[in-house]
Amino acid sequence: MADYAEQSIAQTWYNLRFVIYGIIALLLSVVHVVFLNLVSVGGITPDLLIILVVWIAIREGQFIGILAGFGCGLLFDIVSLDVLGTNALAKTFAGFAAGYFFKEKNNELTLGSLKFIIAVIICAFIHNIIYFFFYLRPTEINFSGFFFRYGIASTLYTTVAALFPMLVKSRNTETR
Amino acid sequence: MYRLLEFIIRFKEFIALVTLTIVAMVLMTFGNISQLGGFRSIVVGGIGWMQTAFSWIPNPLALKNENAALRELNLQLSDERAKIRQAIVENDKLRKMLEFKKEHDKKLITSDIIGKTTTEVRNFATINRGENEGIQVGMPVVTDAGLVGLIVGTSTNFSVVRLLINRESRLAGKVQRTRIDGILVWDGDEALSMKNIPKSFDIQVGDEVLTSNYSNRFPANIRIGTVSETRDDGIALFRKVIVKPSVNFTTLEQVFVIKQLPDNERFNLEKDSSQRGIPIIKSLKKTK
Numbered sequence: 001m002a003d004y005a006e007q008s009i010a011q012t013w014y015n016l017r018f019v020i021y022g023i024i025a026l027l028l029s030v031v032h033v034v035f036l037n038l039v040s041v042g043g044i045t046p047d048l049l050i051i052l053v054v055w056i057a058i059r060e061g062q063f064i065g066i067l068a069g070f071g072c073g074l075l076f077d078i079v080s081l082d083v084l085g086t087n088a089l090a091k092t093f094a095g096f097a098a099g100y101f102f103k104e105k106n107n108e109l110t111l112g113s114l115k116f117i118i119a120v121i122i123c124a125f126i127h128n129i130i131y132f133f134f135y136l137r138p139t140e141i142n143f144s145g146f147f148f149r150y151g152i153a154s155t156l157y158t159t160v161a162a163l164f165p166m167l168v169k170s171r172n173t174e175t176r
Numbered sequence: 177m178y179r180l181l182e183f184i185i186r187f188k189e190f191i192a193l194v195t196l197t198i199v200a201m202v203l204m205t206f207g208n209i210s211q212l213g214g215f216r217s218i219v220v221g222g223i224g225w226m227q228t229a230f231s232w233i234p235n236p237l238a239l240k241n242e243n244a245a246l247r248e249l250n251l252q253l254s255d256e257r258a259k260i261r262q263a264i265v266e267n268d269k270l271r272k273m274l275e276f277k278k279e280h281d282k283k284l285i286t287s288d289i290i291g292k293t294t295t296e297v298r299n300f301a302t303i304n305r306g307e308n309e310g311i312q313v314g315m316p317v318v319t320d321a322g323l324v325g326l327i328v329g330t331s332t333n334f335s336v337v338r339l340l341i342n343r344e345s346r347l348a349g350k351v352q353r354t355r356i357d358g359i360l361v362w363d364g365d366e367a368l369s370m371k372n373i374p375k376s377f378d379i380q381v382g383d384e385v386l387t388s389n390y391s392n393r394f395p396a397n398i399r400i401g402t403v404s405e406t407r408d409d410g411i412a413l414f415r416k417v418i419v420k421p422s423v424n425f426t427t428l429e430q431v432f433v434i435k436q437l438p439d440n441e442r443f444n445l446e447k448d449s450s451q452r453g454i455p456i457i458k459s460l461k462k463t464k
Contacts, residue, residue, distance in 0.1 A: 034226045037292060038233060062189045070196045074203075078219060080298055081329060081336060085203030092196045099189065134204065139343045140371070141364035 021056055025072045028052055029079040044153045046161035049076055050127055053091050054098040054119050055165065059107050062099020069095025083135065090131035094123040112170035120162040124155040217331045224302050224334025227291030242427035249321075282395060284318075284432040285309050290334070292428065299339040301325070303431060306333040314393065316434045322399035322422035323347075323387060324431050335433070339425055340400070341366060348388040349400050349419070354378045357388050360400065360419060368401065370417040379403060385419045392438045 013020075028048040036045040049072045057065025073091030077084045101110060101119040110116055128151035136143050184191060287309075291302035305311055307330050317324040317337045325345070329336035338344060341362050349360045349370065356377050358370035373379060383403040387394040405418040 030223070030226060033223055033293060034230060034291065035233075063192060066189060066192045066196060070200070073200075077203075079223065080293070081219075081300055082298060083204060085200040085205075088203065089197060089200035092193065092200060096189065096193050135343065136364070139364070140361065141343070146364045 021052070021068065022071070025049065025052060025068075025075055029072075029076045032076065033080050041157065042153070044150065044157050046157040047124060047127070047154060048158075048161065049073070049087075049091065050094055050124050050158055051120060051162045051165060053095045054101075054116070054123050054162070055111065057095050057098035058101050058110050058116065058119060061102045061104075062096065065095035065099040065102070066092055067095070069093070069098075086131055086134050089134060090127045093130055094127040097126050098123045108169075108173060112166060112173045114166075116166045116169075117159060117162055121155060121159050124158040125151075128152075128155055217329075220302070220329040220334055220336050221306075221331030224290065224304070224306075224331060224336075227302050228304060228334075231290050241424070242429075245424045245427045283435040285311060285435060286430065286432055287335075288430055289428050292425075299342045299425070300328075301337045301339060301428060301431075303335050303337060303433070304333065305433065306331050306335050308332055310435060311335050311433050312437060314437050316394045316398070316436065317431050318398055318434060319423055319428070319431050321424070322401065323394065324423050324425075324428065326393060327433065337431070340368065340421055340423070341425060347394060347400070348391040349385045350388040351379055351403070352384040352386050353380075354383070357390060358417070360385070363418065366421075366425075367404065368419045368421060370419060372414045373406075373417050374413055375408075375415050379406060379417055381405065392442050395434060395436060 032045070032048055036048075039045065053065065053069045053072055056068040060068075069091035070088050073086075073088035074084075076082065076087045076091075080087075098119050101115060103110060110119075129147065132147045132151050133143060136146060285305055287303040287305035289301050290304045293300045301324075303317075311327060311330055313327055313330055315327045317327060323340060325337045325339040325342070327335050328338040340347075343362055345360075345362050345368070347360050348357065350357045354377070356373070356379060358373055360368040360370050363369040370385075381403050385400045385403060387396055387398040387400060389396040399422050401419040401421040401423075403417055404420040407416045407418065408414075
């Protein structure tokens with residue numbers, strides 16, 4: 001009976017997971033705008049939403065990853081008063097790329113392994129190339145110089161931030 | 177029909193990617209944030225409220241920068257104080273002599289910065305004054321040091337300022353000493369650049385750059401910054417002038433919003449003229 005109740009609760013949580021992703025995305029967007037200045041290094045901050053997008057893509061698959069990327073990006077464009085669509089586009093591609101790391105039976109293991117970090121590096125890199133390209137398009141700012149200064153540094157910082165969820169997941173998987 | 181469904185299911189990832197890319201491109205082309213209307217006000221208000229609630233968290237790096245900047249400013253101010261005293265006396269005498277009308281100062285709204293995003297390319301600040309104090313989108317923001325930016329979003333009690341170091345920034349400036357005009361844009365770093373300035377024009381490192389009378393957005397003669405470098409523009413006849421903003425954006429705490437909006441009559445006339453540029457030129461030719 002107790003097992004049935006536990007299973008039922010687990011199932012409910014599983015069904016509600018998309019709502020939870022949405023809430024987490026909203027929280028991370030707000031955290032990004034309100035608090036991330038406190039941990040900025042030379043004006044560089046980690047992109048927490050990319051980590052979330054990669055996490056969702058590895059857990060749910062490429063299709064959901066693409067949708068999550070678009071949704072998270074659009075949300076962040078609105079919250080950060082950025083040019084509407086730039087983050088949405090860049091994160092859609094990040095979600096698409098992260099989808100290639102999805103393996104239906106091993107997704108939980110992937111999240112707690114170095115594969116997750118590799119996925120974050122690749123996706124953050126792709127994201128930053130697209131983001132800075134479209135962001136700087138209407139300006140006369142040199143793309144390569146700007147990208148090497150901010151894009152690469154941001155990718156590395158995001159990767160460092162991704163170590164925390166990876167290590168937590170890794171520990172949880174080992175405990176089970 | 178079955179084949180079409182099979183195709184969609186098989187390539188759903190690519191179809192989603194292409195569709196969402198198109199949607200994002202359309203948003204980038206047409207979807208200015210200002211078109212979100214009331215929703216934007218909610219976002220500005222919400223973020224502003226959160227930034228106020230957590231403004232007590234100290235930022236050691238910002239404090240360190242602020243201390244250094246204040247020491248530097250202190251030295252400058254003590255030097256300038258003596259000069260200003262002398263200038264005020266001189267100015268009064270000259271005004272009386274020339275019977276100039278005393279200029280009416282623009283109304284200023286004092287406000288505190290409660291949140292700031294000066295990371296990478298998102299350079300905005302949130303201030304604790306909003307529509308209740310009469311702040312509207314388009315009003316310029318300054319400090320005693322110079323021009324800070326422009327109000328781009330408001331809610332009842334908060335406003336968002338787009339800082340000068342932002343890709344959207346484009347303002348008319350002039351070199352104070354020689355009155356040479358140019359358009360200033362953000363150069364992607366911590367400075368602004370004035371491009372296509374003929375090499376023959378007299379601009380030197382250390383020259384002050386002010387807002388120009390040509391600007392409809394900003395009042396004239398507000399300090400923008402100082403010329404820090406001049407570079408060859410690649411084109412033999414021109415050079416690029418690098419202007420270091422006089423405002424230290426990392427240590428901003430208090431700002432003043434100037435209660436002045438762009439002159440719509442002037443804006444519409446200029447827009448209309450630029451749209452009808454060719455017919456006007458033609459009619460001028462005919463007159464000749």
